[in-house]
Amino acid sequence: MAKISSESQLSNVLVLMADMGREMIVADRCTVWLIDEANEELYTTVAHGVKMIRIPYGTGLVGHAIATGEAIVIEDAYDDPRHHAENDRKTGYVTKSVVTIPFRNHEGRTIGAYQAVNKMTEAGKFTSKDLELLSLAASYAGKSLESVMLHQEIVDTQREIISAMGEIGEIRSKEMANHVRRVAEYSYVLALRLGLSPREADLLRTASPMHDIGKVAIPDAVLNKPGKLTEEEYELIKSHTRVGHQLLKGSRRELLSAAAIVAGQHHEKWDGSGYPHGLSGADIHIYGRITAVADVFDALSAERVYKSAWPIERIEKLFEEERGRHFDPAVVDAFFAELPRLIEIRDSLADES
Known part of the structure; x- marks a missing residue:
């Protein structure tokens, strides 16, 4: 938790969040999903073992969790019609048990979600204790993530202004x-x-x-x-x-x-x-x-x-x-x-x- 709160780089915060979630509840993979409002999509740049994933807003288990603001725990993803199986077909990965928890900013607005996949125990199922632990992590990390995202927005704005002003000098x-x-x-x-x-x-x-x-x-x-x-x-x-x-x-x-x-x-x-x-x-x-x-x-x-x-x-x-x-x-x-x-x-x- 302390590492997340002291980090100012968005990409690093997302990695730390994913790693923390995976270790906390002993999952095979943990994904941090964010909302791309401009393109009406959900995306992740941190998904253990795979590259960036993008899905239409509102689709998949994570889309349902973000849209409703409710956590989801399932034992077999393929028994749930909300599962976005296309990503498994693309990567060859087999998704079984899943826990998905939305996280919110200081104002209570949902800005993304944690998703842990495949419980790495003999039972292979996520428990109510896992849900409790990941919910606590999501509550804390979501607020830290909001601060970093705001900082990143300021930095990106500075970059755009600097680039535009530099081009003005050359055009003249x-x-x-x-x-x-x-x-x-x-x-x-x-x-x-x-x-x-x-x-x-x-x-x-x-x-x-x-x-x-x-x-x-x-x-x-x-x-x-x-x-x-x-x-x-x-x-x-x-x-x-x-x-x-x-x-x-x-x-x-x-x-x-x-x-x-x-x-x-x-x-x-x-x-x-x-x-x-x-x-x-x-x-x-x-x-x-x-x-x-x-x-x-x-x-x-x-x-x-x-x-x-x-x-x-x-x-x-x-x-x-x-x-x-x-x-x-x-x-x-x-x-x-x-x-x-x-x-x-x-x-x-x-x-x-």
Whole structure:
């Protein structure tokens, strides 16, 4: 129970709930079902031994339990017309005894259900004690799940806003929105190669589309100038890092804080010759060092209003030359190690001509 209440990731909470239910009443499998209101379906991402399952709302034993708000205990699923036998036919699994218990949020509204399958005792039947234990677990876990789902909704909303704002910055500079998507995916791959946790790598992937958000403050005439920039115009372009950081730095949200770092530091250089602050080495946040490589790789790979796309051999040569100067040597090493994967991403997210 304590693990569930302290967990903030929805997928982890669902796994913990399923594991707890299975162990608590000695079942072969335990499934946590949720409601997809938009598609009028019930679904589970956690069902021991099988992949995601989706069924129409109101169907099957779980559908009946959720619709009525009542628990169901049966000894043989195939003797009950409510059993959704199609899933057994698809998986080859044989469902026998079943206990299904709806769980509710703080307001008493049903938001899903526990379903335990096949009692692993000689009798092979779920008892009233099993029903009592799983009901207690459902009551507690349902309220914890609601909190996590609300947190996940906030995070998903932040992701959508960050992605949309990042695309706005690129569209203004006449660079296709796929640029920010590619940079995000490159950053994720490089972060994992460098040993960042999947959670932190995903955080960077979500935040990196905001790296050029400060371009919203740059006049179109300068941003889209096809010829060489004057010194004054170049200084104006460089200001997008300060503007982007300023826009995002005040948030206490983890995603926006990460985005502020990326926006402010992706043009810093390993040797200290970058901007806006001339940071060097490890003083540059790892997010900035990774995004710098991802951004430059994509910029060189893509055709822009002021240049043609570079061939991969020329790009490789530049990264070799700039290893330890512009770029963190470790990130460059990760770049070369993952180059085939990065090229796959580039090609799969290519801009429309």
